[in-house]
Amino acid sequence: MSAEALSVTYKVRSGFLGSVHREIKPVDGVDLSVRAGEVLTVIGESGSGKSTLGFALLRLVKPSAGRVFFSGRDIGRLKSSELRALRRHMQIVFQDPYSSLDPRLHVKDIVSEPLIGSGMKDQGEIEARTARAISLVGLGPSAMSKYVHEFSGGQRQRIGIARAIVGDPKFVVLDEPTSNLDVSIQAQILNLLLDLQSGSGASYLFISHNMAVAQYLSDRIAVMYAGEIVERGTAKEVIDEPMHPYTKDLLSCVPTMDISKKVTDVKISGDPPSFTDLPSGCRYSSRCKYAFDLCREKRPALASAGGREVACFLYHKEEKDPGASPS
Amino acid sequence: MTDALKVSGLWVDYRTKSAWASAVRGVDLTVREGEVVGVVGESGSGKSSVALAIMKLLPANAKARGRVEVLGKDMVGLPGKDAHRYRGSGMTMIFQEPMTSLNPVMRVSEQLSEAVVSRAEHYKLEMFRYDSVAVPGGPDPRLSIPQGRPAPPPKEAIEALHQVRIGDPERAAAKYPHELSGGERQRVMIAMSFLLRPRVLVADEPTTALDVTTQAQVLSLLLGLSRDEGTAIIFVSHDILVVGQVAQRVAVMYAGEIVELGPTEAVLKNPLHPYTRGLIASIPSGFKGGKRIEQIPGAPPDIMRLPSGCKFNPRCKFAMDRCRAEETALKELEDDHFVACHLY
Numbered sequence: 001m002s003a004e005a006l007s008v009t010y011k012v013r014s015g016f017l018g019s020v021h022r023e024i025k026p027v028d029g030v031d032l033s034v035r036a037g038e039v040l041t042v043i044g045e046s047g048s049g050k051s052t053l054g055f056a057l058l059r060l061v062k063p064s065a066g067r068v069f070f071s072g073r074d075i076g077r078l079k080s081s082e083l084r085a086l087r088r089h090m091q092i093v094f095q096d097p098y099s100s101l102d103p104r105l106h107v108k109d110i111v112s113e114p115l116i117g118s119g120m121k122d123q124g125e126i127e128a129r130t131a132r133a134i135s136l137v138g139l140g141p142s143a144m145s146k147y148v149h150e151f152s153g154g155q156r157q158r159i160g161i162a163r164a165i166v167g168d169p170k171f172v173v174l175d176e177p178t179s180n181l182d183v184s185i186q187a188q189i190l191n192l193l194l195d196l197q198s199g200s201g202a203s204y205l206f207i208s209h210n211m212a213v214a215q216y217l218s219d220r221i222a223v224m225y226a227g228e229i230v231e232r233g234t235a236k237e238v239i240d241e242p243m244h245p246y247t248k249d250l251l252s253c254v255p256t257m258d259i260s261k262k263v264t265d266v267k268i269s270g271d272p273p274s275f276t277d278l279p280s281g282c283r284y285s286s287r288c289k290y291a292f293d294l295c296r297e298k299r300p301a302l303a304s305a306g307g308r309e310v311a312c313f314l315y316h317k318e319e320k321d322p323g324a325s326p327s
Numbered sequence: 328m329t330d331a332l333k334v335s336g337l338w339v340d341y342r343t344k345s346a347w348a349s350a351v352r353g354v355d356l357t358v359r360e361g362e363v364v365g366v367v368g369e370s371g372s373g374k375s376s377v378a379l380a381i382m383k384l385l386p387a388n389a390k391a392r393g394r395v396e397v398l399g400k401d402m403v404g405l406p407g408k409d410a411h412r413y414r415g416s417g418m419t420m421i422f423q424e425p426m427t428s429l430n431p432v433m434r435v436s437e438q439l440s441e442a443v444v445s446r447a448e449h450y451k452l453e454m455f456r457y458d459s460v461a462v463p464g465g466p467d468p469r470l471s472i473p474q475g476r477p478a479p480p481p482k483e484a485i486e487a488l489h490q491v492r493i494g495d496p497e498r499a500a501a502k503y504p505h506e507l508s509g510g511e512r513q514r515v516m517i518a519m520s521f522l523l524r525p526r527v528l529v530a531d532e533p534t535t536a537l538d539v540t541t542q543a544q545v546l547s548l549l550l551g552l553s554r555d556e557g558t559a560i561i562f563v564s565h566d567i568l569v570v571g572q573v574a575q576r577v578a579v580m581y582a583g584e585i586v587e588l589g590p591t592e593a594v595l596k597n598p599l600h601p602y603t604r605g606l607i608a609s610i611p612s613g614f615k616g617g618k619r620i621e622q623i624p625g626a627p628p629d630i631m632r633l634p635s636g637c638k639f640n641p642r643c644k645f646a647m648d649r650c651r652a653e654e655t656a657l658k659e660l661e662d663d664h665f666v667a668c669h670l671y
Contacts, residue, residue, distance in 0.1 A: 039615065045538035046509075152626055182369035182565060187609035187622040194615070209538065216611035216620065235614055253543040255568035257612070259595060263572055264547035268540050270494060271510050 001057060001090070001171045001203060002033035006066035008049075008056045012276070024275035026052040028227040029066070031302070034171065034203045041206040041214040041235070044224035045250075045272055050207045051095075053224070054173040057205065058090055059083065070171065088118040088167025095176040097156035101148045101163075107134070108144040111162045118167060133166040134159075137192060154185035158192070165196060174206045178213065190216060211254045215239050223247045226273055226283040233308025243310045245288045282313070290314055331559035332358040332381065332418075332527050336393035337403075339376040339385065348630045350376045352583035353393075355657070358527070361557040363550070365570030365591065367606075368580035371627050374563045377580075378531045381561065382420045383410040397527050415445040419525040423532035425512035429504040435515055436500035439484035442522040487518040491548055510541035517548050524556050531563045546573050567606060571595050576663075579603045582628055582638035585657060589664030599666040601643045637669065645670055 008027040014020045026049035034040045044050040055061045057068055059075055068075050070090055075083060091114060094100035101110055112130040120126055134143055137158040148156055157177055164172050174193065178186040194217065197204055208214050214221055215235055222232040223244065231244040242248045249268045270287045273279055279286040285295040294313050305315035339351035351373040358364045368374040380391045383402045395402040397418050402410065414420075422428045430438055488496035491514040504512055513533060520528055530549060534542040550573055552558045564570050570577055570591070577594045579587040579602065587600040598604045608621035625642045628634060634641050640650040647669065655667040 045540065154626065182627075183567075183606060184369060184609050184623040185626065187611070187620050190611060191619060191622060194619075210611075211539075212611040215614055217615055219615060239614075250540060253539040255566075255572045257568065257571075257595060257607075257610070259571045259592060263539075263543040264550050266543045266547075268543065269492070271508050271541065272538075 001070050003057060003068045004031055004066055006030045006032070006056055006068060007064050008052050008061055009064035022276055026227050026275060027056055030229055032222065034205050036203055037201045038219040039197060039204040039206055039217055041208055041218035041221045042224050043208055043211065043214050043221055045209055047272055048224045049227040050224045051175055054092070054175055054205060054207050058092055058173055085118050088114040089169050090171045091164035091167070091169040092173040092175060093160050093164045093177045096180055097153055097160050101156060101159060103148050106145050106147065107159055110159060111166050114163060114167045129166055133162040136165065136196065137162045154181055154188060157181060157189055161192065168200065169202055171203050174204055176208055179210065193217065211239070211251060226278060227275065228283060228311065229302055230284065230311045231308065232302065237308045243306055243315060244312050245290050246284045329360055330357045331360045331398060332561065333396040334381065337377065337380060337395060338392040339373065339380050340390045342388045343631070350583055350630055351380065354585055356578055356585065358559040358561055360559055361553055363553050363560040363562055363574045365574030365577040366561060366563045366580060367565070367567045367570050367577060369565055369627055371630065372580040373583040374580050375531055378420065378529045378561065378563050381529055382414065382418060383407065416523050416525055418527035418529065419520055419523050420529040420531065421516050421520065421533045423535050425516045426504060428516060429512060431504055435502055435504065436484055439487060439519060439522060440481055442519045443481060443483055446523050483522065487521045490521055491518045492544060510537055513537060513545055517545065520552060525558055528552065528558050528560045530560060532565065534569060535564070549573060567595070568610065582633060583630065584638065584667065586639065586667045587665065588657065593661065593664045599660060599664070599671065600668050601645055602639045
């Protein structure tokens with residue numbers, strides 16, 4: 001799965017009776033590729049555009065620009081019937097296991113839906129695959145003919161995962177699948193996801209705001225801020241030696257077992273910008289303690305530095321305006 | 328230091344269709360002036376019921392038993408209509424979702440002004456008199472409540488917004504809650520606490536809905552409140568690492584009981600109860616391909632169908648016959664470090 005210069009634009013209305021029309025771009029020119037068999041985590045705060053990016057890759061929202069390739073085919077050019085047949089190979093697990101599963105269907109009907117949707121007709125095969133998916137996620141066969149409300153949050157998320165993996169997908173988007181779960185249940189789901197991924201060799205795009213979870217699950221991490229990827233590298237590079245000032249600030253705010261490291265000492269100011277009111281130049285410049293003139297004038301591109309990719313003028317000296325001096 | 332809050336033998340029972348179920352089963356906890364005590368537990372552990380019982384804000388189908396003394400006054404026995412006199416400058420609460428605790432049709436400035444007025448009202452009650460803090464100057468502070476059109480917010484309200492590091496306090500004061508971001512709303516709630524100068528603050532998952540960068544800011548504000556004003560804070564959370572950032576002592580709750588209580592560092596570094604150990608071991612750490620995180624099997628029990636003996640025994644790998652037969656009680660094992668487990 002890969003994307004080139006992917007953008008998503010939403011129209012928003014504001015003002016008196018929605019008289020003011022504006023466009024916001026929660027995903028703005030993102031290049032991304034998820035390699036075969038890897039887990040890539042997109043980490044970001046609320047409103048960073050990370051979920052929209054996941055939806056756009058699966059064409060659950062229509063990108064306004066850019067192209068998405070899946071197994072070498074441009075999915076923007078596929079007919080809707082072709083796309084539907086492809087769906088079972090690119091799946092998603094949603095954040096909220098309460099609202100994303102149909103309460104009126106039996107679990108077996110929820111889980112088998114991607115197979116039927118992609119045109120599978122053979123009842124025997126559908127049943128066999130469904131039963132296998134349900135057992136893979138650790139639910140008993142009795143779950144098949146129950147309704148979703150009979151399950152706890154953790155078990156519901158297992159049902160959501162079973163639905164995603166039933167068609168042996170090559171690519172799965174996991175949109176914060178554990179953020180509504182208690183820690184002890186989260187541990188069960190994370191281990192389950194790791195086992196399923198290594199067992200199937202599928203690629204996962206994991207969307208998260210939780211650094212510890214991202215670290216535990218990913219091969220590579222992409223940090224997203226205000227619709228852009230600002231840093232991308234192996235999990236170890238990004239977490240052990242963050243380069244972008246935002247990644248550094250973000251990591252310093254994460255509470256850890258080391259309670260002598262106080263997040264309350266961190267002096268990070270302000271909130272992430274609103275998409276209707278983005279700062280000019282680098283989008284982090286309004287909160288960055290290293291920002292200099294160039295940062296407010298020009299948008300830094302994601303370019304290689306220190307073995308990974310960073311979008312920050314601190315590391316791309318050759319791009320620096322000779323007139324600008326670091327403050 | 329004196330105890331600002333003393334909870335002893337607290338039970339909270341909820342009436343259901345068929346029977347009464349106990350969400351909190353015999354909790355003892357004290358919070359001293361200027362101290363932050365964390366209460367950690369998963370959903371259904373009873374931690375929020377403890378918070379609501381302290382504030383006397385339990386829903387109508389719930390009943391508290393035992394004693395909850397706020398500044399020496401028992402809340403459980405207090406008639407409901409009198410409780411409001413203690414809320415505000417006596418005790419105040421911050422909820423997880425600030426939108427539900429702010430009035431959507433009042434401007435931020437009006438709501439903050441209310442806090443100033445409410446504090447002035449409390450000074451009339453002997454028990455809330457502060458000798459060190461002057462009653463805000465000028466005429467009757469009630470005059471500062473804007474009537475009809477929004478009046479300029481009192482200086483104190485703007486200062487409080489500035490204190491909680493809201494970018495442009497004047498602009499934020501003129502807004503309605505829905506026009507603010509989640510982090511700004513939670514900071515308005517904390518600004519309100521600054522204005523009220525409560526003796527006891529109950530914070531129920533105050534940062535759960537916030538991003539980590541905002542969370543760090545809010546935690547540091549709460550710490551400031553306890554340090555500078557001597558506010559006793561009870562910090563309820565599902566996240567033991569967040570609690571570790573602010574609390575001097577931590578209580579771990581499971582199925583309505585405190586199973587472990589001790590200094591934060593001792594509980595985090597040397598957890599004694601198998602549940603606390605499991606909780607800490609299940610926090611993801613390390614990189615992919617490294618050590619697998621341990622998982623606690625099963626799920627927390629339904630309070631309608633609690634197991635006999637220790638409530639954790641069906642999920643505990645150390646469970647013995649005694650654990651299934653005999654209830655546990657908190658025992659002091661190390662200095663100030665208590666655990667309720669038959670292993671010790």
